[in-house]
Amino acid sequence: MSESLRVNRDSSEVAVIGGGLVGLAVALGIQQQGQQVTVYDEGDIAFRASRGNFGLVWVQGKGDNMPAYARLSRRSSHLWGEMAQQLEQHTGIDIQLQQRGGVFVCLTETELEQRIQMLNGMAANHPEGYPFEVLDRQQLKELMPDIGPTIPGATWGPEDGHVNPLYLLRALVQRFEALGGKLVNAGPITKIKPENGQFVLQSASGRYSCNKLVLAAGLGNKALAPMVGMDAHVFPNRGQVLIAERVKHFLDYPTGHVRQTAEGTVQCGDSKEDVGFDSGTSTDVLAQIANRAITMYPLLKDVRLIRSWGALRIMTPDGNPIYQQSEQYPGAYLVTCHSGVTLAAAHAGPIADWIATGQADPELELEKFDGRRFEL
Numbered sequence: 001m002s003e004s005l006r007v008n009r010d011s012s013e014v015a016v017i018g019g020g021l022v023g024l025a026v027a028l029g030i031q032q033q034g035q036q037v038t039v040y041d042e043g044d045i046a047f048r049a050s051r052g053n054f055g056l057v058w059v060q061g062k063g064d065n066m067p068a069y070a071r072l073s074r075r076s077s078h079l080w081g082e083m084a085q086q087l088e089q090h091t092g093i094d095i096q097l098q099q100r101g102g103v104f105v106c107l108t109e110t111e112l113e114q115r116i117q118m119l120n121g122m123a124a125n126h127p128e129g130y131p132f133e134v135l136d137r138q139q140l141k142e143l144m145p146d147i148g149p150t151i152p153g154a155t156w157g158p159e160d161g162h163v164n165p166l167y168l169l170r171a172l173v174q175r176f177e178a179l180g181g182k183l184v185n186a187g188p189i190t191k192i193k194p195e196n197g198q199f200v201l202q203s204a205s206g207r208y209s210c211n212k213l214v215l216a217a218g219l220g221n222k223a224l225a226p227m228v229g230m231d232a233h234v235f236p237n238r239g240q241v242l243i244a245e246r247v248k249h250f251l252d253y254p255t256g257h258v259r260q261t262a263e264g265t266v267q268c269g270d271s272k273e274d275v276g277f278d279s280g281t282s283t284d285v286l287a288q289i290a291n292r293a294i295t296m297y298p299l300l301k302d303v304r305l306i307r308s309w310g311a312l313r314i315m316t317p318d319g320n321p322i323y324q325q326s327e328q329y330p331g332a333y334l335v336t337c338h339s340g341v342t343l344a345a346a347h348a349g350p351i352a353d354w355i356a357t358g359q360a361d362p363e364l365e366l367e368k369f370d371g372r373r374f375e376l
């Protein structure tokens, strides 16, 4: 029997490898266009940033080295409200989106000056305008009465917000499946074979074929992309996160390092560590995170910590996303980023539209996100 005849019955119009926030958002967007999508996910033992993140829908400062990414982040933030409303309406899951603005609290004058300089640089690169404000200590205290006495100021982004990322993931799965999408926990896909204009995927549990393929496997993309003629320049970067017990409501806005969840717990983060594939935690880094949080909000010094974890970000050399169609094997796409919560609405919207139709909205400036920029 020839290899192609042994492909099992599971054949789909579009296959997405990776059932994290990126894969599911893209899969939902394509499924909404009426194309039959199957998501193949490795399962519980995989590295899964989507289950360990901070939950910010964050715009300020994103794309300071790539204006197209800054515009994409803003566009996603604008699309977020509609996506959340649709998800909540159809699944009944309250994903707890709040988009009333966000604050980046600076601990020292130097940190504040550097941040203002960075955001001013961004504003200069965006003739369409780049929204942010600088808050002095008094203005910050009016916004956050519990702010610590040594904090000199902060920056404010009106388009920032936060969400419950686990409810988001659950709502994406539920909506995707309700529309007829299939989620298969197939173990890792270990081989992809382009064959007669199709792609044949192989895992320990079977072989699957598809007409179009999206690689959204996070750190797993590194091994998969060369199988369809691309390189995924991704590497892990660890972030550790602390959760404190529920306390009375004290924080109306998320910040870059501390946010109060809808349930009242306090999430504190997050480190940026180059430790390879180690997703554990370390006492020294957790202590730094806790100290920063207490400096920002002294009331936290008496609050008990209930949980901590480490998770691996999916980084690229310039920190910006990769969106690319394989030149060698058209129909195979690579989608990866390090802010999959923020970009979820863009992934379910214009990025999914590009993959579904083959036509990219020129305003996306997709050529800037091509992964071959790292080979230059």
Ligand SMILES: Cc1cc2nc3c(=O)[nH]c(=O)nc-3n(C[C@H](O)[C@H](O)[C@H](O)COP(=O)(O)OP(=O)(O)OC[C@H]3O[C@@H](n4cnc5c(N)ncnc54)[C@H](O)[C@@H]3O)c2cc1C
Pocket: 017, 018, 019, 020, 021, 022, 023, 024, 040, 041, 042, 043, 046, 047, 048, 049, 050, 051, 052, 053, 054, 055, 056, 057, 058, 187, 188, 189, 190, 216, 217, 218, 219, 220, 221, 224, 238, 239, 240, 241, 269, 270, 310, 311, 312, 313, 314, 336, 337, 338, 339, 340, 341, 342, 343
């Ligand atoms: C500490 C921390 C804080 C963060 N905070 C934020 C934040 O506040 N806001 C924000 O926007 N982003 C944040 N992020 C980033 C965000 O979590 C990620 O961008 C996002 O989760 C990436 O989603 P993903 O689907 O690409 O990857 P993952 O969640 O890693 O999912 C990849 C999936 O691919 C599957 N897979 C891998 N290899 C294979 C294979 N060979 N075959 C089949 N399946 C495979 C895995 O099973 C996995 O489910 C944070 C990340 C971390 C670590």
